[in-house]
Amino acid sequence: MTAFPQSLFDLSGRTALVTGASSGLGQHFAQTLARAGAEVVLAARSVDKLEAAVQGIRQAGGKASAVSLDVTDRDSVCAALDAVGAPDILVNNAGVSGTKRPLDYTDADWDWVLDTDLKGAWMTAQETARRLVAARRPGSLINITSILASRVTGLLTPYAAAKAGLSHLTRALALELARYQIRVNSIAPGYFITGINREQLTGEEGEKFKLRIPTRRFGEYPDLDGPLLLLASDAGRHMTGAELVVDGGHLVSAL
Numbered sequence: 001m002t003a004f005p006q007s008l009f010d011l012s013g014r015t016a017l018v019t020g021a022s023s024g025l026g027q028h029f030a031q032t033l034a035r036a037g038a039e040v041v042l043a044a045r046s047v048d049k050l051e052a053a054v055q056g057i058r059q060a061g062g063k064a065s066a067v068s069l070d071v072t073d074r075d076s077v078c079a080a081l082d083a084v085g086a087p088d089i090l091v092n093n094a095g096v097s098g099t100k101r102p103l104d105y106t107d108a109d110w111d112w113v114l115d116t117d118l119k120g121a122w123m124t125a126q127e128t129a130r131r132l133v134a135a136r137r138p139g140s141l142i143n144i145t146s147i148l149a150s151r152v153t154g155l156l157t158p159y160a161a162a163k164a165g166l167s168h169l170t171r172a173l174a175l176e177l178a179r180y181q182i183r184v185n186s187i188a189p190g191y192f193i194t195g196i197n198r199e200q201l202t203g204e205e206g207e208k209f210k211l212r213i214p215t216r217r218f219g220e221y222p223d224l225d226g227p228l229l230l231l232a233s234d235a236g237r238h239m240t241g242a243e244l245v246v247d248g249g250h251l252v253s254a255l
């Protein structure tokens, strides 16, 4: 019998860039990739928070560094990638969201969300792919979408539109970049408590909200580890254009 590989998910020797790694899911993604052996670069605008996270990863035995990045600014995206080099793995995680009724959103609100969640992810993926292709190296790009890419809820109109765009961008890029051995997939999280939604998901309202989720709980950060490592590593080597939903069944519920 052929021995099963020690770890299909081993990322030793790979580099990974995680955008929006100064807090929440992005910071956890960086820690997870480092634990799997990757050398991770944590990117966001809050460099002080990144540096603290880098220290934590290093103290745990991982390899990490930080780079300042504003995904809404192409010069900043290029400068960050030029500083760290093209990563083998990109986690396009930076995101923002506001809550208003559709009649109240301003153009500035719309641009803030779309420029970060969709255009920012596009520019970061494009500049990463350009550098990987020039270096003739394969890669894995992972976009963090949302279940709101497929279903909708109140007050989040631009966010839902941006995430639906990012979900479809994933498939469009997967088609075009396959010839360069660059895989492009997405993870669609359900509800995980982070800075982006803490107000909505805690307290009495949060408890009511939980009843809409078939598993009756919010996601816990480690719930995302398996899907992330599957897409990042050779375990998912024939996967491209896929979206992994991690939501406790929320998307298949009627509520």
Ligand SMILES: NC(=O)c1ccc[n+]([C@@H]2O[C@H](COP(=O)([O-])OP(=O)(O)OC[C@H]3O[C@@H](n4cnc5c(N)ncnc54)[C@H](OP(=O)(O)O)[C@@H]3O)[C@@H](O)[C@H]2O)c1
Pocket: 019, 020, 021, 022, 023, 024, 025, 026, 043, 044, 045, 046, 047, 069, 070, 071, 072, 093, 094, 095, 096, 097, 116, 120, 144, 145, 146, 147, 188, 189, 190, 191, 192, 193, 194, 195, 196, 197
């Ligand atoms: N939490 C959930 O339930 C949930 C569900 C589905 C999808 N998601 C998605 O998961 C991703 C992470 O969100 P989160 O919940 O972890 O929220 P979070 O804690 O607020 O993290 C958002 C991250 O994005 C970064 N960011 C925002 N604007 C940026 C910009 N212009 N350039 C670079 N980085 C920027 C922030 O860092 P700086 O402010 O330091 O730049 C921060 O690190 C988002 O794409 C979000 O839409 C979250």
